[in-house]
Amino acid sequence: MKTDGADAGGRRERKKAATRKAIADTALELFLERGYEQVGVREIAEAADVSVSTLFNHFPGGKEALVFDEDADHEAALVRAVTDRPPGRSVPEALRVHLTEFLTSANALDPRLGAYQRLIRETPALSEYSRSMWMRHEHALARALAGQTGRPEDDLLCAAYAHFTLEILTFAPSQADPLAAVEQACLLLNQGWTILVT
Numbered sequence: 001m002k003t004d005g006a007d008a009g010g011r012r013e014r015k016k017a018a019t020r021k022a023i024a025d026t027a028l029e030l031f032l033e034r035g036y037e038q039v040g041v042r043e044i045a046e047a048a049d050v051s052v053s054t055l056f057n058h059f060p061g062g063k064e065a066l067v068f069d070e071d072a073d074h075e076a077a078l079v080r081a082v083t084d085r086p087p088g089r090s091v092p093e094a095l096r097v098h099l100t101e102f103l104t105s106a107n108a109l110d111p112r113l114g115a116y117q118r119l120i121r122e123t124p125a126l127s128e129y130s131r132s133m134w135m136r137h138e139h140a141l142a143r144a145l146a147g148q149t150g151r152p153e154d155d156l157l158c159a160a161y162a163h164f165t166l167e168i169l170t171f172a173p174s175q176a177d178p179l180a181a182v183e184q185a186c187l188l189l190n191q192g193w194t195i196l197v198t
Contacts, residue, residue, distance in 0.1 A: 020058045023045075023054075030044060036119060036125070044066065064129040067119070071133050077102075083144055091148055093190075096186040139159075141162035142155070149197055161193070
């Protein structure tokens, strides 16, 4: 029985995604077990049963990118929360929903989360990569906000709004009730949005 091109293409994408996830999961396990600096790329490839070239095909950003394997997906989802929101949903509400979903996602509930965050904090290369990634996400959100309000891409109000939005992801998890913290922080964002749209 023949398989059409769409099925084959979908199967290839699923296989590619599964391989990428397996490499990232293997790398994280090794990093958490032995420390980031003590694990080499070749060792990760061998443990994940792929070639080094396959590893770099999936993670051209190098070893740091293995720790932040969902970087691009998170950024795209953040932007889509603003640009693809349902009719009638305000930008602040769309961001509140997105932040709440992010904090209750499978990754956020992963029991390794604390160890993962400690790994990033205690490894200078990962801390630097994380800061750079955070800035990219912040700039992407600011551009999306500017597009929604008709303001210039480099608008300072949009940049500030994007910055404070992402800071909620730092603030909320440290509170006794993270979801309530998101709700309260988003009340402030909602007030700030009125400045952007007037």
